[in-house]
Amino acid sequence: MKTSSLFFILVYFYTVQCVAVTTIMTTGKQKPDDASHDYFIGLLKLALMETSNEYGNAVIQTVPHPGQERVIKLLAMGEFYDVAWTGTSNARDIKLHKVPFPLFKGGLGWRGMIIRRDTQDEYASVKSIDDLKNYVICQGSHWPDADILEHNDLTVYRAGHFDAMLQMVVLKRCDLLPLSIFEGQAELALVQNSFPELMFYQELIIRYPLTMHFFVNLKKKKLAQRINLGLEKLENSGQLERYMQRHSLTKNAFPLSKFKKAQVIELQSTEIVSKDTIKHTLKWPKQN
Incomplete structure (x- = not known):
């Protein structure tokens, strides 16, 4: 060759x-x-x-x-x-x-909530896990969150699809649907025309390791x-x-500083968070 x-x-x-x-x-x-x-x-x-x-x-x-x-x-x-x-x-x-x-x-477990607009005033008085026990919480059937919420003795209604969860809130079968502050507003905005009765409420934050x-x-x-x-x-x-x-x-x-005045309720989790994960986690803003 x-x-x-x-x-x-x-x-x-x-x-x-x-x-x-x-x-x-x-x-x-x-x-x-x-x-x-x-x-x-x-x-x-x-x-x-x-x-x-x-x-x-x-x-x-x-x-x-x-x-x-x-x-x-x-x-x-x-x-x-x-x-x-x-x-x-x-x-x-x-x-x-x-x-x-x-x-x-690390922000998936920082949860605002989709609620009915006409109920937002009552959430100002929610200060503890015991207060949350008065509400029915919607979650996905296979979401790890559902197990965490039930582990904290909260009442959970599981549904298979996102739209079904929203409909359950509208029909008052659920009171709220917790979603991460990093996705809740955008997810609701896409379907807001179909669910005008709903809003994403962030003055109360449910927080847990997830x-x-x-x-x-x-x-x-x-x-x-x-x-x-x-x-x-x-x-x-x-x-x-x-x-x-x-x-x-x-x-x-963003900016995360907007949550300084939010009421935060900490929940316990059965999940193990690794050191590698913690190293890259955003810091929650210090409360006023």
């Missing part, structure tokens, strides 16, 4: 290796109006881009969302999905490999390491906080 031919063959294989692209499969939207999906997909893309020098290029493809519990099962089985995001729980931490970086920087994470199959630790490295790079460069402050899902929570 001529030297020139060998040279071009080597160049060809080198080029193919350089442009090789990894496809990452993840979930599609849970519903047509899904404010959180764009946030997490965007964050995943940024984390993959930040680590392209170390791991190569990657593209994201989505597979229809069959429901949270089904996604967890399929991810654990190594089918259809490479990565998904969900609130952490001790059970999920066993079934899946958790990327330790918290996606809301974090949102990317999860991968137990056999894909390298992917978890890549995503975590990317998120840490985004935090260290300041890109992550800017992303949170500008994204339509999370921007309504």
